[in-house]
Amino acid sequence: MTDIDKTSTDTNTNTNADTDTDTDGTVLPVDEGLNARLVVDRGRFRLDVSLTAAPGEVVALLGPNGAGKTTALRALAGLVPLTGGHLRLDGAELDRTPPESRPVGVVFQDYLLFPHLTALDNVAFGPRCHGVGKAEARAQAAEWLRRMDLAEHADAKPRRLSGGQAQRVALARALATHPRLLLLDEPLAALDARTRLDVRAQLRRHLADFEAVAVLVTHDPLDAMVLADRLVVIEDGHVVQEGTPADIARHPRTDYIAHLVGLNLYKGEAQGHTVRLDARPEITATGPEITTTEDLTGPVCVTFPPAAVTLYRERPTGASARNLWQCEVAGLETHGDQIRVALTGEFSLTADLTTVAAAELGLHTGALIWATVKATQTHAYPA
Structure with missing residues (x-):
């Protein structure tokens, strides 16, 4: 698989490449792979x-419900018409190409699956639609089932799988139709x-062998992290x-x-190691002992994991943490083998505790609590 730099839809950065022009006059590079602006x-x-991807690259589309992930996928497949932009695959214009004529495979x-067809005939259906003879299509389907470790299920219908x-x-x-976009x-x-x-491990192996572009829509961050080379949120x-x-x-x-990704995130203005947040207290983003860290100035993001938060029922005395806030417990839920605590009040954040620690603190909704985070456990970067 390959990583590529993001291709701008506004500027042609490679003056030696062949070019094409979008409907709004934008000059675009014509290369192998996917080059699309989906409106x-x-x-x-x-x-x-805007989406670009090189052959062999797996791109995952992530986002909350209603963000437009599935609409984007259906637009790529030709199931939803574009009202603007462009869609090019290996330099060919697909905007007005019917779905059944596109070199696109969809899972x-x-x-x-067709319930009345066997696994073999389900796989052979694609090649048959592309004009391959019945015997050859079934032979190709048998080979694909073998690759998927499903040869012994060739005669099974979907209800038995x-x-x-x-x-x-x-x-x-x-894959049996040899698509240029999966x-x-x-x-x-x-x-x-x-x-x-x-199945995730098997799918990762098959995608690694796929030589064209693959676009994955998922709401699961683990699926995206394991299967994709690049994420588009x-x-x-x-x-x-x-x-x-x-x-x-x-x-x-x-x-x-x-x-x-399981982090607390805040945005503010940095001055050195101090980050001023809108309508919230300051965060010290680096401890004084970290002398090699470059001071930040201007808009920044600050993150820290829930596990970096330490909770106390009483205000700690002599605590070394530079960040200390009084909060109220807004909720508790099981998170893996730990308890995730949602906190609001002076500062809103989440904290992860062991079940023993949560019990010892006597946490319950509405309880007042003190939260600390060491500056060395935060991470600040330009916004």
């Missing part, structure tokens, strides 16, 4: 998302937790952040992304 108007909702959330097996048949059916709509959502783990129909999974996890820029 879709649906009542009061407007999707305006839907519910797989949508497990969720993981049905997912792999759907993937084989999509679209996966929540491909693991219908699986139970145990099956999901195994959409909120309210627009891209709010994109980058590698590691970069997104280290530098979230919206509350949704911070929650997704």
